[in-house]
Amino acid sequence: MNAPLVIAGAGIGGLTAAVALTRAGHRVLVLERASALSEVGAGLQLSPNACKCLDQIGVLEAVLKTASAPEAIRIRSARSGKALARIPLGSEASARYGAPYLLSHRADLQKALYDKARSFPSVEIRFGHSFIGSYVDEAGNLGLTFQAEDGRNLTLQAKVLVGADGVWSRVRETLNGHATARFSGRTAYRATLRADQVDPGILRDTGLWLGKDAHLVHYPIRQQSAFNIVALVAEDWNEQDWSAPADRSTLLRRFAQWAPDARQLLETPDSWLKWALCGVPATGHWAQGKTVLIGDAAHAMLPFAAQGAAMAIEDALVLASVLTPETADIANALRTFERQRRERVRKVQKTAEENGRIYHMSGPLALGRDTVLRMSSPESLSARMDWIYGWTPPS
Incomplete structure (x- = not known):
């Protein structure tokens, strides 16, 4: 049997990617280092460009069963509380x-994608396998090594x-010329x-609340x-790991001068986790x-455009459109x-920054920003996002 397309x-x-590539005709093996699916993270926003992709691969219907659909994004001043x-x-x-435009718990979206992937006999998903390295043999075949939770190595050939x-x-x-991840100065x-x-x-x-060196999304x-509540703050990071329990009192002091409604929330x-x-x-x-890299592995971005998940989803469908089983x-x-x-x-990525x-x-500067927002029509504000939300995946 031909070597599978392996997704780490x-x-x-x-x-x-597993769903899209399988629909394109590939045999897919997914290897995940975690021991099981878990509810890492919390909410995420699925803009129309992402939902069009999910619809094309037959997952949107399942997502709709658990997601929420907001009527609007309401922007307020953190200082005054005014709209x-x-x-x-x-x-x-x-x-x-x-x-x-949907709002989903990350775990709900992940489960919908997992269930869809598992529905294909040509997809296999194994947990508890961490990527170790890769090599190319004399015949040009790609070899991979993963380590299982019991410490044993799994070596296999892969098409991609x-x-x-x-x-x-x-x-x-393993790729030459790619930068490493770097801390943005925000938590x-x-x-x-x-x-x-x-x-x-x-x-x-x-x-969406806008404030000095911080903003709030819920x-x-x-x-x-x-x-779901997310408070985003410009600050240093002094923890040993890149996520940690947060000190509630420290967080509340950071927002002590905000409007009463925001502080109450x-x-x-x-x-809190941070x-x-x-x-x-x-x-x-x-x-x-x-x-090849997709999603955060290739281009992790700040969440200030709510497009991190959407860009990974788009990546997967574009990859499936250019990589067919017949690709020589x-x-x-x-x-x-x-x-x-x-x-x-x-x-x-630049827009998020x-x-x-x-x-x-x-x-x-904040007063000028607030004035522009108050004077802008809903139509003009919507039009600014057309180039992102209006994107359509290749068929």
């Missing part, structure tokens, strides 16, 4: 882009290796509440039965020989994938 990582990007702008979503976004193993990708280390604090713990009035929308998930969770926000420049090499020159096909994706991803600067303004 069973996150959002890896599982989307600055409203960007319509809901039925208006669906009509504008041909797909919904897809590195979907996240921001700290081990597969990326994300995350908490999840029951819906009955918050004002029902904020369960319909995504909320939205409902799991069909408005739960509520931040005071509601009993505990993550160092790290990025990977999209300018590095994504493809080399028969190895695999290395060229993988370079084609990189060329087709790099400029869009680089632009989204710029949003972070704008969100965290203070003084006269």
Whole structure:
């Protein structure tokens, strides 16, 4: 039997790639270092460009059963609490882009993708296997080594290796000319509440609060039965690992001067987790020989455009469109994938970085930003996202 296409990582990007590549006719083996699927992270935003991809691979229907659909993004001033702008979503976004804007728990999306992948007999998923290294033999065959949880090594041949193993990708280390992940100088604090713990009035929308060196995002998930809160702060990182439990009192002091409504929301969770926000420049090499990177492994970005998951999902469908079972020159096909994706991803990455600067303004710059937002029409604010949300995957 021909060697399988191997995917390192069973996150959002890896599982989307497994489904898309299997639908394209490949036999796929997914190897994930974690021992099982777990609820790592919390909520994520699935904009219409991502939902169009999920619909094309037959996963959107399952996602809709657990997701929430916000009516709008409401932007407020952290200092005064006053409304600055409203960007319509809901039925208006669906009509504008041909797909919904959804809010999902990461674990719900991951499970929907996992269940879909498992429905194909040509997909195998193994947990507890960490990528160790790769080699090319004299005949040009790609060989891979993974280590199982019991310490034994698994060596196999692969048609292609897809590195979907996240921001700290081990597969990326095997490619020449790719930068390592770097800390952005910002931290994300995350908490999840029951819906009955918050004002029902904020369960319909995504909320975005803009403040000095910090901003706050919140939205409902799991069909408005739960509520996700993310506080993003410019600060140093002094923990031993890149995620850790957060000190609640320290976080609340950081937001002590914010408007009462924001402070009340931040005071509601009993505990918080925090993550160092790290990025990977999209300018590095994504493809080399028969190895290719997708998602955060290739271009981890700041969450200030809510496009990290969407870009990984898009990557998977574009990869499947250029890599067919009949592809003779695999290395060229993988370079084609990189060329087709790099400029869009680089632009989204740059937009996220710029949003972070704008969100965290203070003084006269913040006053100018707030004035522009108040004077902007909902239509003009929506139009700014057309180039991202209007993207359609190759058929």
